[in-house]
Amino acid sequence: MSARGRKIVAALLVVMFCYAATIGALVAVDSTRTTEGMDEILYLPNEKLLAYFTAGLNTVIADLLWLHCIQYTALENRGQRHFTWLEHMLFTATRLDPYFTEVYRYGAMFLAALRADPEASLRLAQAGIKVNPYAWQLPYEAAMVFLLNKREESDSRYFATQYLSMSAATGRAPGGVVNLAAKLQDEFDLTEFEKDLWYEMLESEDKFIRELAERKLIEIELRSVCRILNERLDMFAQRTGRRASSFEELIDAGLIAAVPEDPLGGHFFIGEDGSAYNTSLLDDMIIRAKNVLITNVKFYQERYGVWPDSLETLTDAGLLEEIPAHPWPGKQWQYDPGTGEVE
Structure with missing residues (x-):
């Protein structure tokens, strides 16, 4: 490495060290001072100014800031629990590194659970969703805010369902999240909302995402067909006093025109409980x-x-x-x- 290169590296290390030391000192001071007059104190410099001085090391500084944010949160949790600077620190870190999903996720949890500020938690999660649309954790955390912190509000379950649907729509959420989303979707009939999400993903440059979106849109239609078939089975039972044992009976009764086809290669059938099922949907659920x-x-x-x-x-x-x-x-x-x- 040339002498000039060594000087540049050394200068950057000094900047990073001084910045980390400054943040650490501020955290320590903040843990001991009272909250009186703190609103007038600028705890962290503007993130644009930080970005200018980091010389392209935004992600490194964001990592440092996140570590100090965790330290600050721990100190506040053992102290006065005001968390005055928490939101500012979190947003500064995410603006330095917009793809730092852990900050959005756990920061939203800290704001909701520790500072008891669901609105700030939602602001952070929503900001993360915009730049990290495939991170299932972010809409999931937003949904939890509505289910846990805003549960007294009349429309909380509706908005929670929307965010859970977004989480499930990423194709990366765990089965429990997907099942919860499906359960709430049935309660609020958010089929069109789910369709819109998958239609947007059809425009993805990622082939896997496009193929997944195509399959999920077909699955939505299959679920709709199952609901219609079960409605027709109920109508048949009301007319005859018994459940139909085959779709042919529904055809003969004029309730359906033909047995629906499954583009995914599965088939519909009537189970022992008299309800209509689809094998492709069942296989996915299994x-x-x-x-x-x-x-x-x-x-x-x-x-x-x-x-x-x-x-x-x-x-x-x-x-x-x-x-x-x-x-x-x-x-x-x-x-x-x-x-x-x-x-």
Whole structure:
């Protein structure tokens, strides 16, 4: 490295060290001062000014600021719990590095749970969603704000459903989040909202995202067909006093024109409970529910060194609140305690 290069690197290191030391000192001072007059104190410089002085090391400074933000939060939580500078620190870090999803996620949690400021929490989460549309955690945290911190508001569950749908629409959310979104969607009938999200993803440059969006749009239509078929089955039962045993009976009764087709290669059928199902939807639900079980079985094995004796052991250990029912009507999960395999 040339002498000039060494000087530049040394200068940058000095800037970083001084900045980190300054923030650390401010955190320490802030933990001991009273809140009187703090509104007039500029705790951190404007992020544009910071970006100018970081010489392109925005992400490095954002990392440092996030570490000090955690330290500040811990100190405040043990002290007066005012968290005066928390929101400013979080927004400064995210403006330095807009793709720092951990700051948006955990910062939103800190603001909602510790500072009891759901509005600030939502502002941070919404800012993160705009620049990180595929981060399922951010709309999920926004949904939790509505479900937990704003639950007394009449429309809180509606807005929570919208954000959970956004989280599920990323295609990366865990099965539990997807299932919760589906449950609330049924309650509020947000099918069109979900469609719009997937139609937007059809424009993605990522081939995987486009293919996923195409499949999810088909699944939405399949769910709609299942609802219609079940409505027709109810009508048949009201007319005849019994449930239809086949779709042909619905055709003969003039309730449907033909048995619907499944573009995904599956088929519709009437289960033993007299309800209409679709195999493609059931297969997808089985995969998601099975993944939840397998993940927790492996976690149990890592924690205790043995496979759980049964799936119910997962609830006894506090890993799951309940064992998800097998999506296929009439079927039960098959578990091998010798290998940890779930089928």
